[in-house]
Structures are given as C-alpha cells and as structure tokens.
Amino acid sequence: MSAPPLSPTEAKKRYIVYLAVQITGLAVMAAGVWLIREAGQVPGLVVVLLGGCSLFVRPRHLGLTRK
Template sequence: MDRRETPAEPVVIMPVAEARRRYLLYVAMKLAGLAALFGGVFLVRGGHAAVGLPLMAVGAATMFIRPRMIGLTKGSRRP
C-alpha cells in the first residue's frame, strides 16, 4: 500500500477536555465582555458616566481577545 493512500493521523494539539475548558473560558470571556459593554452604555445613557465609562472600556478590551491568546490554535502567524 502506498503511503499516500493511508489516512493521515489527526494532529492532537491538546487533550479534548483541556480544549473544551479553554473554549468555554473564551466564550465566557466574550459574553462577559459584551455584557459589560452594554451595561456601560446603559449606565452612561442614564447619567452615570463615572461608572459606565470604565465598564465600557473593560467590555471593549475583551473584544480584542483571540483564541490564539489562550492557546486554542497552533501554528505560525501569517504575514
């Protein structure tokens, strides 16, 4: 049998349980960030800018989190 005909073995980056835990952490951080962002908007619109603006800043900062930052992907960065 030729080597090209054999199915390729899947490359395991990390155990499935660890990947699932990291993915759920990523999703939870995104949802918490969205909640903070929307909560900050409503607080600013309600006249509570001292609390709303920092909350909006935290919510906006969480939007920049990428899966690569918590180790969910592997590989070199493309130019």
C-alpha cells in the same frame, strides 16, 4: 502526523472560557451603555472600554490555535 496540542477535554474547557470572556465583555459593554444613560458619560465610557478590551482576547491567547 503530529499529536494535537491539547486533549479534547482541555480544548473544550478553554473554548468555554473563551466564550465566557466574550459574552461577559458584551454584557459589560451593555451595562456601560446603560450607565452612560443613567450616571453620565465618563463612568459609562470607562465601563464600555473595559468591556471592549475583553473582545481582544483571541483563541490563540488561550492556546486553542497555533500561530
């Protein structure tokens, strides 16, 4: 049996970073929806798209899983 790729503490730290990125992305998308209602569609859509891009980050991008 091979050794795990990360120590448990490093894996936990990277998982917390992953969760923070996901939650922040959702919050930015919510702020974009609010901005659409308040300031207009163009600035709000840009913010929503930026928040949506953060949702494409996967655990393998942080080295948490193997291919």
